[in-house]
Amino acid sequence: MSSRMxxxxxxxxxxxxxxxxxxxxxxxxxxxxxxxxxxxxLLTGTGKFASRELIAPMLAxxxxxxITVALRRVDPKAGEQDILRYIPPSVQVLPNTSGAxxxxxAVRIARIAREAGCGDFIKIxxxxxxRYLLPDNAETLKATELLAKEGFxxxxxxxxxxxxxxxxxDAGAAAVMPLGxxxxxxxxxxxxxxxxxxIESSKLPVVVDAGIGRPSQAAEAMELGADAxxxxxxxxxxxxxxxxxKAFALAVQAGRLARLAQLAEEQEYAQASSPLTxxxx
Amino acid sequence: xxxCRYFLFTMQxxxxxxxxxxxxxxxxxxxxxxxxxxxxxxxxxNFELIKKEHxxxxxxxDGDTVELLSFVGGG
Numbered sequence: 001m002s003s004r005m006x007x008x009x010x011x012x013x014x015x016x017x018x019x020x021x022x023x024x025x026x027x028x029x030x031x032x033x034x035x036x037x038x039x040x041x042l043l044t045g046t047g048k049f050a051s052r053e054l055i056a057p058m059l060a061x062x063x064x065x066x067i068t069v070a071l072r073r074v075d076p077k078a079g080e081q082d083i084l085r086y087i088p089p090s091v092q093v094l095p096n097t098s099g100a101x102x103x104x105x106a107v108r109i110a111r112i113a114r115e116a117g118c119g120d121f122i123k124i125x126x127x128x129x130x131r132y133l134l135p136d137n138a139e140t141l142k143a144t145e146l147l148a149k150e151g152f153x154x155x156x157x158x159x160x161x162x163x164x165x166x167x168x169x170d171a172g173a174a175a176v177m178p179l180g181x182x183x184x185x186x187x188x189x190x191x192x193x194x195x196x197x198x199i200e201s202s203k204l205p206v207v208v209d210a211g212i213g214r215p216s217q218a219a220e221a222m223e224l225g226a227d228a229x230x231x232x233x234x235x236x237x238x239x240x241x242x243x244x245x246k247a248f249a250l251a252v253q254a255g256r257l258a259r260l261a262q263l264a265e266e267q268e269y270a271q272a273s274s275p276l277t278x279x280x281x
Numbered sequence: 282x283x284x285c286r287y288f289l290f291t292m293q294x295x296x297x298x299x300x301x302x303x304x305x306x307x308x309x310x311x312x313x314x315x316x317x318x319x320x321x322x323x324x325x326x327n328f329e330l331i332k333k334e335h336x337x338x339x340x341x342x343d344g345d346t347v348e349l350l351s352f353v354g355g356g
Binding site: 045046047048049052068069070071072073074076077082083084085093095096098108111112113115116118183184210230232233 | 297298315316317318320321322323325328330332348349350351352353354355356
């Protein structure tokens with residue numbers, strides 16, 4: 001390397017210069033959700049971990065600054081169930097309204113979560129379809145409107161639909177969270193075309209939630225222009241959730257940088273990378 | 282065996298969806314008697330959240346719907 005670059009010294013200067021460029025591009029690239037800044041664009045979840053003790057090291061390895069939790073009835077025989085004590089205080093807790101089948105139930109859960117001290121963030125999840133766990137957009141919109149009026153920072157999980165995305169904006173949502181594919185399915189961006197259109201038209205941050213099963217799919221969502229992704233199952237159910245968290249974080253960063261770098265469009269035919277003149281023949 | 286006072290003071294509430302006979306007067310007594318870990322619990326009585334500092338004063342009534350909830354893992 002030093003033979004081509006001159007000295008080791010100039011090489012390190014060059015590397016520094018690269019870092020500075022990177023820094024300039026990304027320093028002001030925070031994710032803003034409801035006026036709160038996040039430097040990580042990977043949101044994670046606390047579901048399905050074999051051991052809750054893995055959550056904190058996963059958060060440390062992935063740099064994720066926001067993680068979802070659910071609210072459920074307690075069974076005293078099951079012992080200590082409170083997941084909050086496994087989440088470091090520096091990480092924003094994002095309660096979800098899972099289990100809600102109507103807007104009213106979602107509102108009730110959101111109020112309880114806030115009263116319990118989880119802050120103003122709420123992920124709306126209203127589901128009546130038990131097979132595919134697809135969200136009910138109409139009820140989600142209703143819940144968003146009610147909760148935004150009460151000062152919540154509302155992140156609605158939604159079926160990708162441009163019109164609903166606009167309505168959620170008008171209802172006061174802080175972001176929209178279209179699903180990539182059914183929850184826990186690891187099927188990736190089945191909804192890619194619709195998500196792309198939402199990204200193009202949305203005034204709100206777009207967080208692709210659900211179904212992302214591999215880091216490459218997370219990178220794909222970020223390259224597409226998603227502002228963030230939420231990954232739970234793929235990290236939690238891997239054999240090494242800490243390493244998987246890191247892998248997803250790197251993929252999200254790579255996808256984000258690729259988006260900012262504005263990659264060239266696909267071409268139908270080959271475009272030579274080397275000059276097509278001056279051949280030695 | 283419960284004596285006559287048991288029948289005098291006992292009442293039925295709905296606890297997490299299940300009918301429960303109890304002689305407990307307050308929410309705090311109920312939570313302790315039923316074996317819940319108070320630190321990890323959020324309590325709702327008749328759809329109204331009762332803050333922890335009010336558990337002691339909150340007197341239960343026959344027919345109350347009590348939900349004892351906790352944050353669990355979820356996406």
